[in-house]
Amino acid sequence: MERVLSVDKEQKAGVIGIASGKGGVGKTTISVNLAIALTKLGKKVALIDADLGLANAQILLGANAPFNLSDVVKGSKEIKDVAVETKQGLILVPGASGNSEVANLNSLQTQSLIQSLFEAYRGLDIIIVDSAAGLSSSNLTFIRACDLRLVVMQDEPASIADAYGLIKLQSLEKRMKDLFILPNRVENQAGGQKLFEKMNGVCMRFLEEPVGYLHSLEEDDAMRTASRRREDIFEKYPNSKLAISFTALAEKLAAEMSAH
Ligand SMILES: Nc1ncnc2c1ncn2[C@@H]1O[C@H](COP(=O)(O)OP(=O)(O)OP(=O)(O)O)[C@@H](O)[C@H]1O
Ligand SMILES: [Mg+2]
Numbered sequence: 001m002e003r004v005l006s007v008d009k010e011q012k013a014g015v016i017g018i019a020s021g022k023g024g025v026g027k028t029t030i031s032v033n034l035a036i037a038l039t040k041l042g043k044k045v046a047l048i049d050a051d052l053g054l055a056n057a058q059i060l061l062g063a064n065a066p067f068n069l070s071d072v073v074k075g076s077k078e079i080k081d082v083a084v085e086t087k088q089g090l091i092l093v094p095g096a097s098g099n100s101e102v103a104n105l106n107s108l109q110t111q112s113l114i115q116s117l118f119e120a121y122r123g124l125d126i127i128i129v130d131s132a133a134g135l136s137s138s139n140l141t142f143i144r145a146c147d148l149r150l151v152v153m154q155d156e157p158a159s160i161a162d163a164y165g166l167i168k169l170q171s172l173e174k175r176m177k178d179l180f181i182l183p184n185r186v187e188n189q190a191g192g193q194k195l196f197e198k199m200n201g202v203c204m205r206f207l208e209e210p211v212g213y214l215h216s217l218e219e220d221d222a223m224r225t226a227s228r229r230r231e232d233i234f235e236k237y238p239n240s241k242l243a244i245s246f247t248a249l250a251e252k253l254a255a256e257m258s259a260h
Contacts, residue, residue: 013046014257015118015127017146018182021162023133025152026184029223031130032060033242036234037250039090044124046083048117049095050142051132053103058094061086062230070096073105073113079120088232091124093117110138114145126257135166144175147260148253150182151211155195164202171207178256180212182249185219189245192216214256215249218242 018031035047049057058065063086071077096102153163183192196213222240226233
């Protein structure tokens with residue numbers, strides 16, 4: 001347990017943001033399982049649940065977190081007091097749930113929260129930020145602050161349109177570098193690649209610049225069963241398509257981060 005908490009103060013953790021535009025496309029599932037996969041690769045990882053409206057990473061991790069970011073925003077707790085070390089060996093900073101005051105932070109308040117969060121965990125290897133759905137100013141501030149962004153999308157019109165909306169905003173802000181499409185719930189890797197190519201074609205045509213791609217995540221019943229039973233897919237279903245793909249994605253991301 002000490003392993004994760006003894007951090008190198010000089011190092012600067014790479015920050016990976018998980019974003020989408022449309023809600024319900026798999027951001028939290030991906031953030032949690034990617035954090036576990038990276039931990040299994042020997043990385044020291046902190047997962048920040050930046051969904052300040054309806055947070056739920058702690059449920060998926062089976063973590064017991066008595067306090068959360070709303071206590072930090074209200075000033076009654078420090079970040080390290082609300083963070084918990086989970087049984088998977090990573091640090092979770094629990095998000096706020098059902099607190100409208102916290103859900104509607106302005107961009108200055110969000111910036112100061114992000115600065116404190118990144119400072120608290122700069123000595124780790126990787127910080128993963130599970131963002132909220134939508135394009136609220138506090139959400140965009142979180143996404144902007146990440147070194148590398150993954151835009152989760154599914155092969156359905158609303159998800160594609162909302163992912164493009166988010167990519168377009170990034171393009172307007174000249175932030176296309178280190179922006180990757182992450183197709184989720186695809187039939188197979190070839191299907192995911194095709195979905196990426198479709199989106200990349202739209203980006204090339206209308207934004208005149210490409211978007212990145214690393215790997216896709218398959219639709220997998222193992223995920224549904226595991227999340228219903230609060231199980232870890234890496235332990236219970238290590239040979240499932242999804243567990244294998246999460247590990248492959250984690251390896252590619254670790255390589256990207258070390259190239260930074
Ligand atoms: N690859 C997958 N295979 C099977 N089920 C999946 C997969 N990815 C996500 N799901 C399921 O999709 C549902 C929504 O996922 P999740 O809560 O992670 O989405 P989200 O983007 O975080 O949603 P929100 O925008 O509300 O925060 C969950 O029931 C989850 O188990
Ligand atoms: Mg979520």
